[in-house]
Amino acid sequence: MPKPVPLPLPAAVPAGIEAWRLAWDADEQPDLASLTADEQARAARYLRPPDALPFALTRIALRARLAHVLGMEPLAVPLCVDARGKPAVNRPGAPAFSVSHVAGQAVIVLSAIGAVGVxxxxxxxxxxxxxxxxxxxxxxxxxxxxxxxxxxxxxxxxxxxxxxxxxxxxxxxxxxxxxxxxxxxxxxxxxxxxxxxxxxxxxxxxxxxxxxxxxxxxxxxxxxxxxxxxxxxxxx
Incomplete structure (x- = not known):
């Protein structure tokens, strides 16, 4: 499984925001057991297996980063979608996050100071x-x-x-x-x-x-x- 590596951010970015970059090969096999049943079902709905790979790998890495911050197991991280459809962590004081992926690369951002987008x-x-x-x-x-x-x-x-x-x-x-x-x-x-x-x-x-x-x-x-x-x- 690919591991996210810290992504250095410009000096203008305030403390409390951190980012990681994730890269993978096209033949990477995600550990689906690291996803919830709902997430596994979402991955299965992609018409082409290669299209499911970015979602699965990025979500696994996101869960791992949030788990490290929150002090819990990755599968226990209570991810949700708010009223506007924005992914979030359903826990008071949890960091905000944003992810983006394209062409075998992803960036994951966590923010302890409020909403963030990448x-x-x-x-x-x-x-x-x-x-x-x-x-x-x-x-x-x-x-x-x-x-x-x-x-x-x-x-x-x-x-x-x-x-x-x-x-x-x-x-x-x-x-x-x-x-x-x-x-x-x-x-x-x-x-x-x-x-x-x-x-x-x-x-x-x-x-x-x-x-x-x-x-x-x-x-x-x-x-x-x-x-x-x-x-x-x-x-x-």
């Missing part, structure tokens, strides 16, 4: 990003990306997608068509966001950073300022 993406050609840019970028953001040299555009698109998706996951909001409703701007070593339309949470209290991942991957982490009333999220 996203990782594989690289896409510049043309693919440009065709969908209006879905996730404001008009000003589109112009900035298009003004870059062609060799830098795909990375710029990917970073903005990942930052925004991580932010919505932290807030417990589904992606839907809301990505283009928030605009990113640099803030020190990280990013902040401002709304271009009304939002249901204090966007000004959200911060985000990009993650250092293996070549071919782009990732981002988002959280609320520790003293923000939105740090519990609205609802990996």
């Amino acid at each position: 996203d990782i993406e594989t690289g896409q050609p510049e043309t693919v990003w440009r065709e969908t840019a209006a879905v996730f970028l404001t008009p000003d953001e589109q112009r900035r990306c298009e003004s870059l040299p062609l060799s830098r555009r795909a990375a710029a698109y990917a970073v903005r997608w990942s930052l925004k998706e991580a932010a919505l996951k932290a807030a417990g909001i589904g992606i839907g068509d809301r990505l283009a409703d928030l605009e990113l701007y640099p803030d020190g070593e990280g990013w902040r966001m401002r709304p271009v339309r009304p939002w249901p949470f204090r966007l000004q209290d959200m911060r985000a950073v990009t993650l250092s991942l293996p070549p071919g991957l782009t990732g981002a982490l988002a959280w609320f300022d520790p003293d923000s009333p939105g740090r519990t999220g609205l609802g990996e």
Whole structure:
């Protein structure tokens, strides 16, 4: 079974947030006995066995990390889904968490200071990003990306997608068509966001950073300022 390794985070990330990276081969065999009956059933519902592998391995690793923090057996960790469909631990004082997986890699984040969101993406050609840019970028953001040299555009698109998706996951909001409703701007070593339309949470209290991942991957982490009333999220 693959083991998660600590993922160093940028200095802008506050104490109380930790991350791990998990990598696996396509022929990896998950220990299904490390999943609950409901989780095993969920894995079995995938139409293709390779599609079940990321869920199973990431959930096993998540349970192990939470168990270490909570001082209990992994299968005893009371995972649940809140009213907004956001996974959580059904125990007072338990850390918030977020996970993301793609292409044989996953990132698991635990937070002792409130809601958190993580996203990782594989690289896409510049043309693919440009065709969908209006879905996730404001008009000003589109112009900035298009003004870059062609060799830098795909990375710029990917970073903005990942930052925004991580932010919505932290807030417990589904992606839907809301990505283009928030605009990113640099803030020190990280990013902040401002709304271009009304939002249901204090966007000004959200911060985000990009993650250092293996070549071919782009990732981002988002959280609320520790003293923000939105740090519990609205609802990996």
